Amino acid sequence: MACCESVMMQATSRRALLLGGASFAAWAYLPKFARAADGRDPRFVVIILRGALDGLATVAPVGDPDYAGLHGAIALRPDGPNAAVMLDPFFGLHPAMPEFARMYRAKQAAVVHAVATSYRERSHFDGQDVLESGFPGPGRVQSGWLNRALEALPKGERVVSALAVGPTAPLVLRGAAPTVGWAPTALPQAGDDTAMRLFELYQHRDPALASALTQGLQLEKQARGEDMKPKPGAGGAAAMRLVARGAAKLMAADDGPRIGALAFDGWDTHANEGGPVGRLAQLLGGLDGALADFESGLGARWRDTVIVVATEFGRTARINGTEGTDHGTGTIALLAGGAVRGGRMITDWPGLKPANLYQARDLAPTTDLRAVIKGVLHDQFGLGERVLADAVFPDSAPVKPMKGLVT
Amino acid sequence: MAPGATMQPSANPPKPPVEPPNIIQKTFRAEALARLQRGVAADCGFVERLVVFWSNHFCISANKGALARMWAGSFEREAIRPHVLGRFADMLKAVEQHPAMLFFLDNQQSLGPDSRAGLNRKRGLNENLAREIMELHTLGVGGGYTQDDVTSFARVITGWTFAGRNGQLGAPGSFVFNANAHQPGPQQVLGKTYAQDGIAQGEAVLADIARHPSTAKFIAAKFARHFVADDPPPALVAKLQDVFSKTDGNLRALATALVESNEAWQAPLTKMRSPYEFLIASGRLLARNPEDPGRYLGGLNLLGQPLWSPAGPNGFPDTSAAWAAPEGMKLRLDISAQLASQIGDRLDPRDLLELVAADAASPETRRTIERAESRQQALALLLMAPEFQRR
Numbered sequence: 091m092a093c094c095e096s097v098m099m100q101a102t103s104r105r106a107l108l109l110g111g112a113s114f115a116a117w118a119y120l121p122k123f124a125r126a127a128d129g130r131d132p133r134f135v136v137i138i139l140r141g142a143l144d145g146l147a148t149v150a151p152v153g154d155p156d157y158a159g160l161h162g163a164i165a166l167r168p169d170g171p172n173a174a175v176m177l178d179p180f181f182g183l184h185p186a187m188p189e190f191a192r193m194y195r196a197k198q199a200a201v202v203h204a205v206a207t208s209y210r211e212r213s214h215f216d217g218q219d220v221l222e223s224g225f226p227g228p229g230r231v232q233s234g235w236l237n238r239a240l241e242a243l244p245k246g247e248r249v250v251s252a253l254a255v256g257p258t259a260p261l262v263l264r265g266a267a268p269t270v271g272w273a274p275t276a277l278p279q280a281g282d283d284t285a286m287r288l289f290e291l292y293q294h295r296d297p298a299l300a301s302a303l304t305q306g307l308q309l310e311k312q313a314r315g316e317d318m319k320p321k322p323g324a325g326g327a328a329a330m331r332l333v334a335r336g337a338a339k340l341m342a343a344d345d346g347p348r349i350g351a352l353a354f355d356g357w358d359t360h361a362n363e364g365g366p367v368g369r370l371a372q373l374l375g376g377l378d379g380a381l382a383d384f385e386s387g388l389g390a391r392w393r394d395t396v397i398v399v400a401t402e403f404g405r406t407a408r409i410n411g412t413e414g415t416d417h418g419t420g421t422i423a424l425l426a427g428g429a430v431r432g433g434r435m436i437t438d439w440p441g442l443k444p445a446n447l448y449q450a451r452d453l454a455p456t457t458d459l460r461a462v463i464k465g466v467l468h469d470q471f472g473l474g475e476r477v478l479a480d481a482v483f484p485d486s487a488p489v490k491p492m493k494g495l496v497t
Numbered sequence: 498m499a500p501g502a503t504m505q506p507s508a509n510p511p512k513p514p515v516e517p518p519n520i521i522q523k524t525f526r527a528e529a530l531a532r533l534q535r536g537v538a539a540d541c542g543f544v545e546r547l548v549v550f551w552s553n554h555f556c557i558s559a560n561k562g563a564l565a566r567m568w569a570g571s572f573e574r575e576a577i578r579p580h581v582l583g584r585f586a587d588m589l590k591a592v593e594q595h596p597a598m599l600f601f602l603d604n605q606q607s608l609g610p611d612s613r614a615g616l617n618r619k620r621g622l623n624e625n626l627a628r629e630i631m632e633l634h635t636l637g638v639g640g641g642y643t644q645d646d647v648t649s650f651a652r653v654i655t656g657w658t659f660a661g662r663n664g665q666l667g668a669p670g671s672f673v674f675n676a677n678a679h680q681p682g683p684q685q686v687l688g689k690t691y692a693q694d695g696i697a698q699g700e701a702v703l704a705d706i707a708r709h710p711s712t713a714k715f716i717a718a719k720f721a722r723h724f725v726a727d728d729p730p731p732a733l734v735a736k737l738q739d740v741f742s743k744t745d746g747n748l749r750a751l752a753t754a755l756v757e758s759n760e761a762w763q764a765p766l767t768k769m770r771s772p773y774e775f776l777i778a779s780g781r782l783l784a785r786n787p788e789d790p791g792r793y794l795g796g797l798n799l800l801g802q803p804l805w806s807p808a809g810p811n812g813f814p815d816t817s818a819a820w821a822a823p824e825g826m827k828l829r830l831d832i833s834a835q836l837a838s839q840i841g842d843r844l845d846p847r848d849l850l851e852l853v854a855a856d857a858a859s860p861e862t863r864r865t866i867e868r869a870e871s872r873q874q875a876l877a878l879l880l881m882a883p884e885f886q887r888r
Contacts, residue, residue, distance in 0.1 A: 140870060141870030142870070213867070214868075214870050214871060215842070215845065215846075215847070215871075218842065218871065218872070231843070260842075261842055280830045280831050280833070280834035280835075280877060281834065281874075283870070283874070284830070284834060284878065285830060287865055287868075287869065287878055288865075288877075288878055290865070291861055291862060291865045291878070291882065291883075292883070295859050295861050295862065295883050296883040296887075299826060299883060299886065302821045302822060302823045302826040303823070303826045303827065304823075305823035306823035306825070306826045306827030306830075307827055308823075355871055355873065355874065358868075358869075358870030360868075
């Protein structure tokens with residue numbers, strides 16, 4: 091792949107971009123934006139969190155009387171040490187996200203709560219299919235909604251020559267419109283979460299391999315000079331920031347891609363999710379840092395930027411027996427960027443009373459994620475309601491674009 | 498030529514033309530690519546498995562030197578592959594007369610002490626090839642041969658060599674019998690006297706060793722250990738030994754007997770896939786036929802099974818313990834995660850599990866894959882599942 095490096099790739103640190111369980115892909119063309127007349131040169135970034143983010147732990151409804159009981163030991167508190175950062179009297183932001191809190195106060199970030207795709211089962215793969223394909227149901231993996239949105243834009247000149255042989259672009263950006271991106275070329279470390287899952291399988295099915303794997307992992311940790319305590323997420327957080335930094339640098343350039351998609355793994359917090367500190371906190375810290383890296387890396391372009399952070403579904407309202415949460419339904423979406431009409435909690439809060447929970451276990455979704463994305467695509471790129479309802483999110487005419495998300 | 502070289506004043510005499518890019522490494526990689534592509538794309542993987550088994554049984558090491566690296570692929574193509582469904586005696590002869598084997602086990606240096614060359618140069622026998630033929634290729638340790646048999650046999654095969662680059666003895670690099678290096682006179686091996694002249698003497702000994710009962714026993718046990726279990730069922734070994742003997746070493750009959758035996762099918766999945774088997778199986782599952790051997794060769798080096806380069810003439814180990822090592826498992830996991838990240842979410846690991854194990858998948862494995870947080874993670878876990886790591 092070294093043969094395909096471009097000047098742009100050398101401008102940023104190639105090595106830095108090739109790390110970890112995070113990936114970036116971007117559109118290679120400069121769209122002739124409908125709004126070019128007003129001098130804006132909009133940027134749009136989609137960050138997919140794979141594994142299902144616990145929205146109730148990230149933006150906690152601390153004012154809901156049922157929240158603390160349901161989320162138990164890992165619930166955020168409005169006061170005391172490691173308190174949640176109150177976004178309004180009802181919702182508190184996870185303390186691992188100070189940058190997002192700052193953006194929120196600066197009215198450059200917003201939270202959509204109790205949101206979900208149209209998917210109502212609990213399989214990660216199918217849920218990610220729906221989230222990224224934009225189709226109402228799973229199994230459609232040929233193209234993603236972001237790519238179909240690109241097809242609907244009037245295509246301008248190509249601004250990014252082949253950066254590298256493309257990696258596997260996230261489904262959301264896969265399709266007929268050409269995209270570019272990066273793939274890890276060095277041998278990365280498998281994630282701690284993957285190793286833990288494999289270890290559990292081996293414990294049940296293959297004790298000999300379990301023993302070999304544990305020893306192998308410990309040897310490796312010693313070689314890296316770390317203690318034996320697993321540090322889930324730490325590597326992932328660093329990788330998130332590196333990829334965000336590189337992506338921002340590319341997208342800030344005058345001849346850089348305007349639209350990009352990233353996917354971060356590791357959000358499937360079934361056990362020891364942690365509260366204000368712990369596993370999820372580390373991941374959120376990585377995401378928070380990635381958002382800040384986009385802000386600083388995009389420089390003057392931040393003003394015209396919208397970042398949407400979305401996940402395939404939420405997690406159970408009540409914690410499980412291993413201080414984690416299982417697959418659920420309603421969750422959050424985050425908006426950040428200078429173009430976001432921020433400083434707002436956008437929600438039709440369903441409440442957490444048993445009768446209000448979806449199937450008596452999950453935060454009930456009251457907002458369709460497609461409405462949020464449609465609203466951004468409409469405001470940012472001038473895509474019409476018809477094309478959004480037919481091509482970008484097929485069969486979604488009843489889901490109207492949310493208004494006023496972008497300044 | 499180094500960039501600076503052209504800057505030198507021409508005080509030194511002009512150097513001979515620069516040698517072409519390393520032909521040895523190019524050849525090795527081309528041969529490796531052909532082997533890997535066959536492994537990944539073969540309709541019937543079993544025959545490729547047989548090639549790998551016999552190639553490891555009759556191994557050479559490319560690390561022996563430039564010639565061995567150059568010939569490693571052709572050795573397998575010419576001496577092993579044509580015979581995996583043929584006769585053991587034919588494979589044995591093709592192997593022991595192949596320049597790669599003669600070089601690997603030093604027979605081109607072995608001179609009959611009373612041969613013309615031996616007398617002239619005051620040098621003599623090298624027993625290396627003779628010993629390994631008996632110990633590793635045919636009879637096995639404890640197979641009934643003595644040191645005297647080894648020495649006699651070494652004398653018998655003196656003169657088995659290959660033509661050098663000056664072509665005095667024949668086309669450079671081809672097998673030749675050098676009568677000048679051959680120990681004259683009859684020799685006694687395993688209680689039988691061989692009075693033939695020249696190359697026929699060694700060929701007669703090889704033919705007899707090939708059908709020796711110890712060879713049948715040794716091959717049957719090794720074959721069953723490779724394909725069925727580290728400690729294979731004695732009844733199966735006995736059956737294979739019987740087939741080998743009765744068919745005069747018909748390897749097609751041997752393979753068929755294995756496939757038709759109940760023991761081979763009833764045995765639990767206890768054998769650990771070797772690194773080669775793991776990487777090839779991954780390539781087959783994910784339809785990743787290599788266009789360049791680098792990735793596979795790198796993986797094999799990393800996992801301790803460099804292609805055609807075992808540490809000794811006994812080949813790579815063939816027991817699970819050798820491959821289920823801590824460092825190896827950690828590296829397999831890293832490789833699986835990397836492969837999965839390259840495949841992305843284009844394949845559904847649940848479908849792949851059906852291909853890999855179908856009804857044989859354990860509920861735990863099925864659950865682990867279904868609950869993975871992404872297709873990438875599920876694929877990495879599938880590649881690492883006991884159902885995929887073991888066979």
